[in-house]
Amino acid sequence: MSHWLIKSEPFVYSWEQLMKDGRTSWDGVRNFSARLNLRSMKKGDLTFFYHSNEGKEIVGIATIVREAYQDPTTAEDWSAVDVAPVRALRIPVTHAQIKQEPKLTQMALMRLSRLSVQPVTATEWKLILSMSGDK
Numbered sequence: 208m209s210h211w212l213i214k215s216e217p218f219v220y221s222w223e224q225l226m227k228d229g230r231t232s233w234d235g236v237r238n239f240s241a242r243l244n245l246r247s248m249k250k251g252d253l254t255f256f257y258h259s260n261e262g263k264e265i266v267g268i269a270t271i272v273r274e275a276y277q278d279p280t281t282a283e284d285w286s287a288v289d290v291a292p293v294r295a296l297r298i299p300v301t302h303a304q305i306k307q308e309p310k311l312t313q314m315a316l317m318r319l320s321r322l323s324v325q326p327v328t329a330t331e332w333k334l335i336l337s338m339s340g341d342k
Contacts, residue, residue: 215258
């Protein structure tokens with residue numbers, strides 16, 4: 208299983224909205240690296256849900272429920288996946304906390320801050336969960 212991080216501005220699509228909807232299409236991504244990441248996601252992979260711009264924190268965990276398919280918002284060669292919520296983190300982990308953790312300096316969130324779909328290593332995943340009070 209691989210781990211990921213997906214970003215959304217909460218005023219565009221929030222964790223609370225995903226919880227309410229129960230499932231959504233993760234579409235509208237227009238970055239080649241992010242597209243490759245979407246196409247690498249497998250059903251059952253877990254992803255952190257990160258509120259960008261407002262909040263700047265990891266707030267929950269979602270799972271991939273449908274692998275990459277043609278993004279329905281465009282006829283061009285872009286991809287989407289479907290995600291469903293798993294659970295909220297006990298305590299959201301802020302960008303500032305991640306930035307202060309020496310073991311996370313190489314995390315894509317720190318190096319590629321504008322990338323909306325990012326891989327997360329197993330070590331990073333476990334550390335973020337630990338920081339959130341989760342297991």
